[in-house]
Structure formats: C-alpha cells, structure tokens
Amino acid sequence: MTVPYFKTLPNRQKKIAILRTGSFLCEKNAGLFRKMLYQVDGFYVEIWFLRFGKEALWYRAFEDTQLLSPYLKTIDISALLGNLALSNGDYK
Template identity: 40%
Template structure:
C-alpha cells in the first residue's frame, strides 16, 4: 500500500488497514491526546485519541522521518548498543 492510496481511503477503511497491515511503533501523550504511531510499508500513521473519551479525532499519515522526532526520546535502544 502506498501513502497516496492510504490517504484516499475513508477513515473507517484507514482504521481497518491499520489493524490488518500496520505495525505498532510507539505512543506518546499530550495534554489533550493519546497518540499512537504505526508503520505500514514505507510510511507512518499517527492516530490521535481524545484522552478522556478514547474517541479518534485525527489520523495523520506521512513519509518524512523528521516527523518521528516526538517519539525518539521514548524509544529505548540500549539493547542495540550491547
């Protein structure tokens, strides 16, 4: 699946594609949201949930690795360094 194909899907089909093809990578929280990061093939998808209700309010997909920066401090790579 390509990023372009994923973005063209309706939100319910995007969620289904994540369940079928996505690999969970990391999560993070903000004051208002819980954000889950997935990888599908060569792109990434963030799902934004409202913290109080677990309601999905936004699905963001991207290829640029610069957008992974908010997750980098939370990824433990110590086992890779040994």
C-alpha cells in the same frame, strides 16, 4: 499502499488498513491528546485520540522520518548502551 492512497480512504477503511497491515510502534501523550504510531507498508500513521477517548479523531500519514523525532526522544536506550559498553570490554 501509499500515503496518497491512504489519505483518500474513509476513516473506517484507514482503521481497517492499520489493523490488518500495520505494526504498532509506540504511544505518546500530547496535552489533551494521545497519539498512537503505526508503521504501515513503508510509511507511518499517527492516530490522534482525546486523552481518555477511544474513537480516533484523525489520522496523519507520513513518510518523513524527521516526524518520528518526538517519539525517538522518549525511548530510553540506557540499558542498550550499558550492554554495548560491556560487550566492547569483552573484546579487549
């Protein structure tokens, strides 16, 4: 599936495609909204909800990895960095 094709699908079909072939990556709150990020067939899809709602308001499909930046900023990698420091010390 491609981004242009995904964008032509009705919302119900988008939901089915994400549930069948998508991989959940993360969730982020943005004011009144909650966004869920999925990877689907080599591209990404944000699903926007009202913060406490269950029905998707809209879907945003994209390939540009720069649009992942708001999600990447929320990932805490301090434990990973600590493990790297320990493993580098083992090889001295």
